[in-house]
Amino acid sequence: MANQSQSSAEMTYHQQLNEKTERLQSLLSDFNAPEVQVFESQETHYRMRAEFRVWHDGDDLYHIMFNQQTKEKYRVDNFPPASKTINDAMTVLIETLKNNPVLRKKLFQIDYLSGLSEELVISLLYHKPLDEQWHEEAKKLRDTLSKHFKVSVIGRARKQKSVIGNDFIIEALPVNGTTYYFKHIENSFTQPNAKVNCKMIEWAMAVCQDNQRDLLELYCGAGNFSIPMAGQFRHVIGTEIAKPSVAAAQYNIECNNLDNVKIVRLSAEDFTSAMRKERTFSRLEGIDLESYDFGTVLVDPPRAGLDDESLAMIQDYDDIIYISCNPETLADNLKTLTQTHDIADAALFDQFPFTHHIEAGVRLTRR
Numbered sequence: 001m002a003n004q005s006q007s008s009a010e011m012t013y014h015q016q017l018n019e020k021t022e023r024l025q026s027l028l029s030d031f032n033a034p035e036v037q038v039f040e041s042q043e044t045h046y047r048m049r050a051e052f053r054v055w056h057d058g059d060d061l062y063h064i065m066f067n068q069q070t071k072e073k074y075r076v077d078n079f080p081p082a083s084k085t086i087n088d089a090m091t092v093l094i095e096t097l098k099n100n101p102v103l104r105k106k107l108f109q110i111d112y113l114s115g116l117s118e119e120l121v122i123s124l125l126y127h128k129p130l131d132e133q134w135h136e137e138a139k140k141l142r143d144t145l146s147k148h149f150k151v152s153v154i155g156r157a158r159k160q161k162s163v164i165g166n167d168f169i170i171e172a173l174p175v176n177g178t179t180y181y182f183k184h185i186e187n188s189f190t191q192p193n194a195k196v197n198c199k200m201i202e203w204a205m206a207v208c209q210d211n212q213r214d215l216l217e218l219y220c221g222a223g224n225f226s227i228p229m230a231g232q233f234r235h236v237i238g239t240e241i242a243k244p245s246v247a248a249a250q251y252n253i254e255c256n257n258l259d260n261v262k263i264v265r266l267s268a269e270d271f272t273s274a275m276r277k278e279r280t281f282s283r284l285e286g287i288d289l290e291s292y293d294f295g296t297v298l299v300d301p302p303r304a305g306l307d308d309e310s311l312a313m314i315q316d317y318d319d320i321i322y323i324s325c326n327p328e329t330l331a332d333n334l335k336t337l338t339q340t341h342d343i344a345d346a347a348l349f350d351q352f353p354f355t356h357h358i359e360a361g362v363r364l365t366r367r
């Protein structure tokens with residue numbers, strides 16, 4: 001019986017993955033793309049983050065989620081998509097909170113951030129100000145949880161953020177046999193599916209040959225690609241708009257002992273106008289863009305894809321690696337990029353199993 005239900009779950013996963021692959025292949029077929037390479041996810045424990053609402057039911061207290069179709073709430077005692085660390089913490093946390101009137105009062109949401117490193121940040125969200133008594137109890141909670149996990153606790157309320165420990169985890173990602181360390185900050189963007197993320201970085205490394213030229217990365221976050229890829233290039237410049245991600249990227253550069261990577265806090269649009277010498281930026285002081293010999297550009301934009309100027313700018317480079325979480329905007333951008341470049345490689349990374357969301361990668365080479 002157990003086997004039967006396991007194999008039908010597997011079929012469902014693979015059926016959906018096949019459907020996604022066909023959808024992506026068909027979108028890319030307009031651009032003469034080669035066969036899409038597919039990188040599967042695990043079927044459980046693949047998500048490094050999870051957020052739950054909290055339900056107060058008399059003396060009882062539990063995590064809840066909402067059915068997306070019916071909008072009805074349902075109780076969640078364990079959550080197989082989330083990492084084992086999160087699942088283990090859910091049980092211990094709820095038992096502790098249930099019996100603590102100070103910590104449970106007006107608690108409405110619990111967010112978990114974990115990593116393959118098994119570090120954990122738990123954020124407790126409240127509809128009340130957090131006072132001294134709350135702090136005392138939250139410290140004791142962290143002490144209790146610390147017997148099981150390397151954990152920090154964050155309290156959030158209107159205009160308040162109280163950190164007991166750190167507001168980040170240090171993630172350890174194995175990529176091509178080397179472990180890279182990343183600061184992942186609570187409430188900042190990080191790839192949700194760590195193991196598929198490693199496959200995605202390995203794919204990007206495999207499709208760009210080692211070379212003595214330089215890499216430009218737009219939308220680089222905390223250096224998820226730049227840092228492991230630095231060994232393949234002479235110099236790397238990454239740009240990113242979010243301040244906490246840029247600060248994390250600086251930490252990650254040091255932590256991984258790299259001396260050929262620079263991350264600059266600029267929007268893709270502003271960096272594009274700096275490259276075109278239309279504007280100068282104090283944040284680029286000390287960086288002589290003319291001294292770089294960018295042969296490859298990697299972009300990983302948000303769902304909206306690339307703006308027209310950045311799109312035109314990246315066409316100046318021989319190799320373009322485009323990572324996308326929205327195949328529709330990818331296809332739209334490819335209408336422009338394929339006027340000058342051909343698609344040499346295409347891939348689907350199943351970051352979001354059991355959903356219709358597709359994460360895609362395309363490498364283009366100049367004709």
Ligand SMILES: C[S@@+](CC[C@H](N)C(=O)[O-])C[C@H]1O[C@@H](n2cnc3c(N)ncnc32)[C@H](O)[C@@H]1O
Nearest residue numbers: 189219220221224240241242267268300301302
């Ligand atoms: C899909 S995430 C990718 C981040 C990174 N490549 C990674 O793998 O973790 C997109 C990133 O683009 C950043 N971003 C959004 N709009 C931007 C803009 N106009 N210019 C530069 N970065 C931007 C976001 O803060 C986010 O970190």
